[in-house]
Amino acid sequence: MSRIMYLKEAAAYLGKAPFTLQSWDRAGKLKAHRTANNRRFYYQSELDQYLGLDHNEPIDKRKIVAYARVSSNGQKDNLKDQVAFLRQFLNARGIIADEYISDIGSGLNYKRPKWLKLIKDIDANQIKEIYVTYEDRFIRFGFKFFQEFCAWHDCKIIVLNNEDTSPDKELVEDLISVIHVFSCRLYGLRRYKNKIKNDPNLKE
Numbered sequence: 001m002s003r004i005m006y007l008k009e010a011a012a013y014l015g016k017a018p019f020t021l022q023s024w025d026r027a028g029k030l031k032a033h034r035t036a037n038n039r040r041f042y043y044q045s046e047l048d049q050y051l052g053l054d055h056n057e058p059i060d061k062r063k064i065v066a067y068a069r070v071s072s073n074g075q076k077d078n079l080k081d082q083v084a085f086l087r088q089f090l091n092a093r094g095i096i097a098d099e100y101i102s103d104i105g106s107g108l109n110y111k112r113p114k115w116l117k118l119i120k121d122i123d124a125n126q127i128k129e130i131y132v133t134y135e136d137r138f139i140r141f142g143f144k145f146f147q148e149f150c151a152w153h154d155c156k157i158i159v160l161n162n163e164d165t166s167p168d169k170e171l172v173e174d175l176i177s178v179i180h181v182f183s184c185r186l187y188g189l190r191r192y193k194n195k196i197k198n199d200p201n202l203k204e
Contacts, residue, residue: 002043002044002045002046003043003044003094004041004042004043004044004094004095004096005041005042005043005044005047006039006040006041006042007021007022007032007039007040007041007042010040010041010042010047013044013047014047014050014051021040022040025040030042030050033096035096036087036097036100041096060128062125062126062127062128062155063098063099063121063126063127063128064095064096064097064098064099064128064129064131065097065098065099065100065101065118065127065129065130065131066083066086066087066090066097066099066100066101066130066131066132067101067103067115067118067130067131067132067137067138068082068083068086068100068101068102068103068132068133068137068165069082069102069103069104069105069107069112069115069137069138070082070103070104071104071105071106071107072104073104075104076104078165079102079104081164081165082102082133082137082165083100083102085133085160085162085165086100086131086132086133086160087100089131089160090131097131101114101118103115106140107136107137107138107139107140107141108140108141110139115138115139118130119146122149122150122153122155123153125153125154125155127150127153127155128154128155128156129155129156129157129158130150130155130156130157130158131158131160132157132158132159132160133159133160133161133162133165133166134159134160134161134162134163134165134166135159136166137165137166138157
């Protein structure tokens with residue numbers, strides 16, 4: 001990954017004044033990237049390219065995404081904690097996330113709009129890395145499959161293994177939901193079996 005330089009360091013690297021780079025950014029001569037706080041930054045590889053230095057590594061313009069999820073609106077404080085933890089982790093390592101996704105919905109739900117949009121972006125090769133605090137924040141079951149799916153598109157899911165962001169209450173509720181679904185199916189099968197058994201047209 002190319003090193004990140006903020007405005008002052010980038011200006012010194014190019015031998016220019018910071019206001020010159022600001023002017024170039026506005027004019028589109030040398031566009032800067034922006035953090036979530038609207039702070040300008042540059043990748044060293046792009047500055048090298050501008051300077052005409054030999055740069056064999058192509059610039060990867062795919063997005064880095066931080067994804068956080070809770071099951072219900074009553075867990076919004078937990079959602080904020082996840083985002084704060086992700087932001088702190090990435091900032092400490094000089095990684096700039098292009099997008100922070102805050103999602104609300106069950107980990108058993110495969111129709112979450114924001115999550116589906118992320119899956120489509122992965123499939124379109126637009127995502128480079130996804131950061132989550134814990135596996136079940138991304139999906140409750142089948143995480144290994146989606147990890148492999150990402151790998152097919154040269155995308156990585158980085159799990160930070162922060163158990164505090166994975167409430168036990170959510171797991172219990174999801175397991176109850178699974179049990180409920182299978183109970184309904186078993187009940188339906190019993191009714192179907194009895195209906196066949198009592199159908200005079202099916203008796204010899």
